[in-house]
Amino acid sequence: MAIVDRAKSLSAALTYRGREGMWTWILHRATGLGILLFLIIHVVETATVIYWPQLYEGFLDTYKSAFFRFAEVLIFFSVVYHALNGTRIIVQDFWPLAMRRQRQLAWAAGGLTVLAMIPITFLMIRPLLGGPEPGEERHRQRIERQQATVPATTPVVQVTP
Amino acid sequence: MSTVIAPAGSARGQARRGGGYEQPQGRRSNFELYSWFFMRLSGLILIFLSLYHLVWWNLIVGVEHLSADLVRERWQNPFWRFYNVALLLFAMLHGLNGLRYSIEDYVRKPGAQVAVKAVAYTLILTSMAIGAFALFTYNPAVAAAAR
Numbered sequence: 001m002a003i004v005d006r007a008k009s010l011s012a013a014l015t016y017r018g019r020e021g022m023w024t025w026i027l028h029r030a031t032g033l034g035i036l037l038f039l040i041i042h043v044v045e046t047a048t049v050i051y052w053p054q055l056y057e058g059f060l061d062t063y064k065s066a067f068f069r070f071a072e073v074l075i076f077f078s079v080v081y082h083a084l085n086g087t088r089i090i091v092q093d094f095w096p097l098a099m100r101r102q103r104q105l106a107w108a109a110g111g112l113t114v115l116a117m118i119p120i121t122f123l124m125i126r127p128l129l130g131g132p133e134p135g136e137e138r139h140r141q142r143i144e145r146q147q148a149t150v151p152a153t154t155p156v157v158q159v160t161p
Numbered sequence: 162m163s164t165v166i167a168p169a170g171s172a173r174g175q176a177r178r179g180g181g182y183e184q185p186q187g188r189r190s191n192f193e194l195y196s197w198f199f200m201r202l203s204g205l206i207l208i209f210l211s212l213y214h215l216v217w218w219n220l221i222v223g224v225e226h227l228s229a230d231l232v233r234e235r236w237q238n239p240f241w242r243f244y245n246v247a248l249l250l251f252a253m254l255h256g257l258n259g260l261r262y263s264i265e266d267y268v269r270k271p272g273a274q275v276a277v278k279a280v281a282y283t284l285i286l287t288s289m290a291i292g293a294f295a296l297f298t299y300n301p302a303v304a305a306a307a308r
Contacts, residue, residue, distance in 0.1 A: 032256070032259045033259070033260065033263060035256065036256035036259065036260060039256055040284060040288045043249060043288050043291065044291055044292070046232070046292070047291045047292050047294065049236075049295070050233070050236075050295045050298070050299055051295075057229055060227050060228070060229075064225055068224075069224075072219060075215075076219065079211050079215055083207075083208040083211070083212060086208070090201050090204065090205065093201065094201075120220070124219060124220075127225070133226070134220045134223040135220070135221055135223030135226055136223065136226075138221065138222065138223075138226075139226040142226075
């Protein structure tokens with residue numbers, strides 16, 4: 001029996017020919033558990049921003065490493081795939097006629113994920129190849145605005161003995 | 162047609178004609194139906210909440226430009242705190258239920274399953290509480306004093 005074979009070992013599970021239905025199920029579960037693991041870390045780490053800002057800045061240093069840049073692309077991929085495949089599941093659940101095209105819909109979810117990830121990966125990885133960071137112009141304007149407000153307060157500091 | 166009586170203490174109800182099992186006697190509940198519906202509803206909401214969150218912080222702001230000041234500035238607006246509360250609650254509960262599906266699939270021994278669930282639920286609900294605490298107690302004055 002196919003199901004008994006599949007439950008034997010990892011290699012048997014991987015050679016079990018469940019086709020699109022099996023692979024989308026595995027990807028959906030793997031991306032979901034991966035997102036949950038990051039979510040737990042991310043929520044606790046972001047919560048420190050209010051009462052321990054120095055600790056938060058320490059966490060940010062980790063995020064700004066080259067290794068984490070790839071991890072962020074992987075997280076982005078996981079969320080996009082989980083979202084699109086989840087949409088497919090909802091469509092199939094509430095409009096059962098779509099089940100007749102479940103194989104094509106599975107490929108559509110995967111294909112749209114790849115299409116979305118091409119520009120996203122490009123924008124996030126480009127700085128490693130010497131390109132601009134995402135949001136660089138926005139950041140520069142923000143720094144300029146901050147510097148423009150500093151001179152107005154500095155004379156007060158100079159007057160006090 | 163003889164009906165098969167499920168053994169006492171079994172999680173299954175009586176065998177149904179044509180396959181499957183009835184819900185167990187004495188503890189009928191619609192929990193699995195509600196959980197199925199919650200996964201679809203929260204999933205649909207999370208598509209918009211999480212993708213906007215990712216696009217905003219990764220592509221528009223950029224992780225390299227992140228700082229505690231920038232996050233606090235964003236949190237000054239009650240709308241964004243409310244947005245984060247919604248994102249936190251839906252994502253955590255959606256993830257908690259997804260993890261429950263996985264645990265029930267892979268950890269089959271009842272005692273071990275209870276133990277693994279206890280650890281997983283504690284971890285998720287504690288981190289959810291920590292996140293909610295930061296969002297609900299955020300007060301620009303307190304945040305400035307902690308600097």
